[in-house]
Amino acid sequence: MMDLAGLALLVETASADSLAAAARRLRLSPMAASRLLAALERDLGVRLVHRTTRSLSLTEEGHALLPHARAMLEEHAVALASVRGRGAGASGLLRVTTSFAFGRHVVAPLMADFLLAHPQVQVDLHLADGLVDIVAEGIDLAIRIATPGDSSLVGRRLEDSPRLLVAAPAYLDRRGAPADLAGLAAHECLTIAGTPHWSFRAGGDGRRMKVAGRFTANSIDAIHEACRGGLGIANLSAWNLKADIAAGTLRVIVLADAVPEPLGIWAVYPTRRMVPPRVRLFIEAVSARLKAAG
Incomplete structure (x- = not known):
């Protein structure tokens, strides 16, 4: 069975385009990260990453493994959450994107309470007024003021947006x-x-x-x-x-x-079999903030 720590490192490396950055996110030393990646490649019998002194990229095999690695990590997180309770299983890095205005008025102000309630979660907030390809960018969740038209995305309408x-x-x-x-x-x-x-x-x-x-x-x-x-x-x-x-x-x-014409405030996330606890809990936090604001 593949090592979950190695899979987590692969996912973070693909997102950051850097093994060193992935190691920092996972709180590993550069040497430990290199050994972990090498062990995963050895177990699978394939090279997953092309590395030079200046650049890093996934091999064809690395790209093929990536969606399966994400699914396995999510299944593991969901399984832990089902045993520990709704909030206790929330952990890991949550990547969120939304517009500058919504980020400033709604998302950023709730961060202190959310991170205090979930100490094992880290949040990377990306603000952009353009449409972000959340699959290509490795984003877990987008909050959009619109009706999603991309059939490859799953969306939950949180509130109306008059x-x-x-x-x-x-x-x-x-x-x-x-x-x-x-x-x-x-x-x-x-x-x-x-x-x-x-x-x-x-x-x-x-x-x-x-x-x-x-x-x-x-x-x-x-x-x-x-x-x-x-x-x-x-x-x-x-x-x-x-x-x-x-x-x-x-x-x-x-x-x-x-x-x-009113729009909708939508939580949009990539099509996956299960939504990680950190994503689900953050959606609930945004929804609660919107309802409280009236």
């Missing part, structure tokens, strides 16, 4: 507020680059409205800041706007004939 049209008082004083959906065409609308349409619900039906403005960005945070600065109207998630609305920094625009 959206609001907002603008700064300075912009509304200067340009006024649109009264209806058609009125948006006369306004500066702040959009994500490459997505010049906003979705609305109008009389129970879906409507896509083409909008435009002089400023686009590839970051929700940049759109938010531009909106605060009075550059135009933005269509943003309600959870991202509470402080601004309360302070009067931004005002909500209500259209007479339509409301922005």
Whole structure:
């Protein structure tokens, strides 16, 4: 039977592209890591890793073993959790990705409580506004504000994510507020680059409205800041706007004939037979934080 410690080292090495980095994550000395990998290769009778002084890559056999290694480690973690109880089996490195805005407002603030409750878990949080290939990047969990369209992923809807049209008082004083959906065409609308349409619900039906403005960005945070600065109207998630609305920094625009289409907050993870306890518990922590925030 293959040694689980060796399989864990292979998985970490593939993720980090470095045996030294994998050793640090697993709290092994470089010498112990090299011996562990060599022992695994010896047991299997194949080379799993190409190593030079400057680079490291998996061999064809290493790539073939990788998904099986991950599955075996997950099965082991789930088995331990079933014996020890729901929280006691949570351990290992949890790699999470989400957008900058959601990471700043929701995910990062819950980290202290989560890590305190689960002392055997480590978290590596990766913030990116673009779509991250979680399989290729070795990510355990993505929190996305959207409806996942990739059939190779498993998703759990955590909460609705209502959206609001907002603008700064300075912009509304200067340009006024649109009264209806058609009125948006006369306004500066702040959009994500490459997505010049906003979705609305109008009389129970879906409507896509083409909008435009002089400023686009590839970051929700940049759109938010531009909106605060009075550059135009933005269509943003309600959870991202509470402080601004309360302070009067931004005002909500209500259209007479339509409301922005709500999205969903989804926990997305690679298709696997079992979800590791650390992933399941983190999803529960995010869900609880969202419910508490109302």
